[in-house]
Amino acid sequence: MISNSIIEQASYEIMKQAAIDIPDDYLNGIKSVAEKESEELSGFVIKTMVSNYEAASGDRRPMCADTGLPRYYVKVGDKAKFDGGFTGIERAMRSATARATRDVPLRPNRVHPLWRTEHNNNVGINSPEVEWSFEPDADWIDITTVHKGGLFGTDYRMLFPGDGVDGIKRFLLDTLISFGKRGLCCQPAIIGVGIGGSKDTCMQLGKQAACLRIVGDRNPDSGIADLELELMDIANGIGMGPMGFVGSSMAVDLHIEVGHTHTGGMPVSVHTFCLSSRRATARINGDGSIEYRTDPRWFTPYHRRETVQWEGA
Amino acid sequence: MLDEMSIELPVTPEAIAKLELGSVVYLNGIVYTAREGVYDKILVKGDQLPAGLTRSSNVNFHCSPAAAPVENGGYHIGGVTATASFRFSKYLSEWLDLTNTKIIIGKGGMPVDDYKNILAPRGAVYLTTVGYGTGALLGRGVEAVEAVHWLDELGIAQAMWMFRVKDFGPFLVDSDLQGNSLFAQQGELVNKKIEGLYDGLKKPALHRYGETDDRKDELM
């Protein structure tokens, strides 16, 4: 039986880990981008970022003071047994958010959108967001937190089937050029592209593609995997590096997620997961033990299921 | 290699004159944070500046720290990261006149016209943070919180924090006393290639109102 207090403890710990320790996949990705960067200013920025990650881990302080909007993605195994129902899990995660905000500290970014009032703890109406997913034949609960910053670097557009891949490329270029200038989106980033679904799903898919897949991961559909690499080359061929300086480092990786969509449309969203690509995952096993990792493993075969019946992986 | 230098604060006109675009700078002394909350309070509502501010610091950092009170009454500063400066253009000429501030530190610079018309004529320059997520490195450079003003009224993010800093940086010099801008120069170089990126891509089925479609434009 998984108790609420274990959920609270794990959620608190991943909040802390996410804010402080850059995931290895991103760090290695940024180092390999740096090797290809031949421009002095862009190279200096990346080198400085790498020392910043080291300072954060060494001093146990947040890598970026804008600790973003902390939120959760929860995947519950069909066989998981837990106390307090689903609302018990949500309550525990809300309390962990408040505690981590005070202790790490995280910046209490969350304010009421109109009155700008706050509780100074990153908890409020509809926040932190909790997204749920399920997994067959499992008795564990995976909790992932993502601290995505950035007022900049995300956009949505309704394209049409006739726009084709050209339309996607055009939109990607538009988004990266507009938000890449002066480095507003804190590139080099992990870029997520959502294609299809309803408009809101399209945004969600792109966001999850950016935040919940690790550097080097490819979409299982080989056609989409090829498009990921092609779009990444386009991003890095803009001629822009970190801070909008001349350079070749825009994308550390690019992930695409798709959803079946309306026959008349092709909605597309683009998201950039910034230089402080913060995510951490806890797996709470059926016996209450906790294991920590940085790969959310969110997009399981079941999660991407495509027909009425899902026939095991 | 980029030029590197260390500056003692309050900064002198001689030290400012030596700064060249793209040089790397570290600061020692006192810097204060101020953004729209403080600007509105002083410039719009007409409240008084904290006593002694203009004597102790002439460096305005556009920043909201990740700070938390600790038991013995001080503050624990975790990370320190700048916020985008272009939003504060409208306050700056009055603010510089009132406070005699000579260095603005922030994220992403300001329009080159602001450098030419507001900063340079007042002997002031702009330094940009690097990255921009260098919160941990900058946090390391903060030795102590000398004072914090209007914490209850404005909240952690908007309050005026006075930081005593040592080897605080790195920052890159974005503007000089002629009002040149590193960002603008780099942006022009990047712009040269942009048209070509769209070669061969077909036109979109549906156009949109109200936004620029000149990709050389900046959106700020």
Ligand code: SF4
């Ligand atoms: S976008 Fe930049 S400033 Fe914002 S959280 Fe990311 S690294 Fe920090």
